[in-house]
Amino acid sequence: MQMSNENGSTPDACMECEHWDRVAHRVRVRSLLSSMADKLEGSVTADQFKPAVGDFLKVLDAEQSLEPSQGDKEMTVQWRDPGPTLLS
Numbered sequence: 307m308q309m310s311n312e313n314g315s316t317p318d319a320c321m322e323c324e325h326w327d328r329v330a331h332r333v334r335v336r337s338l339l340s341s342m343a344d345k346l347e348g349s350v351t352a353d354q355f356k357p358a359v360g361d362f363l364k365v366l367d368a369e370q371s372l373e374p375s376q377g378d379k380e381m382t383v384q385w386r387d388p389g390p391t392l393l394s
Contacts, residue, residue, distance in 0.1 A: 320326060349355055357365075 320329075323329070
């Protein structure tokens with residue numbers, strides 16, 4: 307799907323589409339996020355980068371969520387017939 311003409315503008319047919327508002331919004335958001343990621347990457351690699359404690363904690367939390375949990379174990383549960391009870 308082509309989003310722009312040779313001159314970089316959006317084709318008129320796209321702008322008349324019923325989905326244009328959502329598509330344009332997603333393109334703007336994606337462009338903004340890409341720009342922010344590039345700037346953040348540049349600041350992280352700079353010598354004078356000094357993260358706040360909150361930033362550090364967020365990075366630690368994200369890192370831990372990517373690692374498999376040590377507490378995850380497989381469990382097998384078996385149901386047994388309790389047999390006759392005293393009340394029956």
